[in-house]
Amino acid sequence: NAGVTQTPKFQVLKTGQSMTLQCAQDMNHNSMYWYRQDPGMGLRLIYYSASEGTTDKGEVPNGYNVSRLNKREFSLRLESAAPSQTSVYFCASSPGVAGQQYFGPGTRLTVT
Amino acid sequence: QKEVEQDPGPLSVPEGAIVSLNCTYSNSAFQYFMWYRQYSRKGPELLMYTYSSGNKEDGRFTAQVDKSSKYISLFIRDSQPSDSATYLCATENVAYSGAGSYQLTFGKGTKLSVIP
Numbered sequence: 001n002a003g004v005t006q007t008p009k010f011q012v013l014k015t016g017q018s019m020t021l022q023c024a025q026d027m028n029h030n031s032m033y034w035y036r037q038d039p040g041m042g043l044r045l046i047y048y049s050a051s052e053g054t055t056d057k058g059e060v061p062n063g064y065n066v067s068r069l070n071k072r073e074f075s076l077r078l079e080s081a082a083p084s085q086t087s088v089y090f091c092a093s094s095p096g097v098a099g100q101q102y103f104g105p106g107t108r109l110t111v112t
Numbered sequence: 113q114k115e116v117e118q119d120p121g122p123l124s125v126p127e128g129a130i131v132s133l134n135c136t137y138s139n140s141a142f143q144y145f146m147w148y149r150q151y152s153r154k155g156p157e158l159l160m161y162t163y164s165s166g167n168k169e170d171g172r173f174t175a176q177v178d179k180s181s182k183y184i185s186l187f188i189r190d191s192q193p194s195d196s197a198t199y200l201c202a203t204e205n206v207a208y209s210g211a212g213s214y215q216l217t218f219g220k221g222t223k224l225s226v227i228p
Contacts, residue, residue, distance in 0.1 A: 004155075031214070040120070042220035043156070043200065058215070090155050098163075098204050098214050099144040103155030 002026055004104035006091050012110045013081045021076040021107050023091030031094040032074040033058075033101065034066060036087040043090070049074055081111045115139050118201055118219030127228050131188040135201035135219045138182065142203040142217075145177045147186045150198045150221065159199075160186070191226045198223045 007022045025032065034046040045058030049068040063085060065077045074093075078085060088108050092101040118135045125131055133147075144163055148156040160175040162168045168175045176185040184201050201219040 040220065042118075043218040045215060048215065092155075094214060096214075099146040099161040099202070099216070100158055101214075101216065103157065105155050106153075 004091055004093055004102055006089075006104040006107050008107060009105070010108045012112065013078075014112055015082060017081050018077065018079050019081065019109075020078075021089055021091075021109075022073070023075065023104060024073045025091075025093040025102070026072065027093060027095065027102065028071070029093035029095050029102070030071070031096060032068065033092040033094070034064075034074070034076045035090045035092065036060065036085075037090060037106075038087050046076065046089075078109075081109075083111045085109065086111045115142075115217050116201060116203055116219040118222055120220050120222060122223040122225060124225045124227060125191055127191060127193060127226055129191050129226075131186075131191050131195070131224060131226075133186040133188075133199050133201075133222050133224070135184040136182055137184065137203050137217075139203075140179070140182065144204040144214075145175070145184050146202040146204070146216070147173075147175055147184075148200040148202060148218075150200060152197070156200055193226045193228050196225050 004025045030051045033048040035043045044060045047066040049055045052071045067075045088106045090106050091104045094101045116137045146161040147159045149159045150156040165177050165179045172189045174187040198221040200221045202216045
């Protein structure tokens with residue numbers, strides 16, 4: 001049981017490049033989330049998916065798109081990366097119990 | 113004003129000390145209160161959660177919620193070097209949630225170092 005896995009672990013992009021961050025969970029959870037974590041800003045919700053086939057914006061969705069490919073997988077896409085998107089990105093999943101979210105190990109993204 | 117405020121520290125204590133970590137929140141609609149622990153370069157992990165006011169104890173850890181003053185606390189007894197991490201408080205407003213998807217609001221985290 002791997003829990004929540006994220007790929008890649010590290011990535012460096014040039015401004016304007018695109019990339020997709022992958023997330024998968026093997027806990028049969030319905031809900032999945034993407035956060036970014038920046039120094040002094042804490043964890044901020046980018047997008048979430050309450051169930052397969054649905055996605056909704058969080059606090060900071062601009063510049064991102066998401067796809068809930070199936071119940072296991074939830075990807076985050078940066079279409080045209082900007083230096084302001086330099087951050088650590090965390091994926092999480094939830095069994096639908098209040099307060100309980102399980103996080104992946106994160107992706108460290110640098111945009112130059 | 114951010115909905116959840118947390119002193120970022122850093123906080124440094126000697127091994128064996130009692131640690132008190134605190135958060136305040138502004139929205140009286142929050143009903144669930146959580147503490148997550150995050151080791152360096154790792155993802156956060158759920159440490160404790162409580163519903164409404166009161167205390168909850170788990171080993172050396174006690175979570176306390178005072179809804180009248182909108183104050184959340186985490187106490188760590190007999191602190192150990194392995195407790196060195198960043199501690200994030202979080203709240204959940206069921207009014208924001210639907211279809212089993214719970215949106216959490218996090219504090220910025222307090223970095224704790226326990227010195228042997």
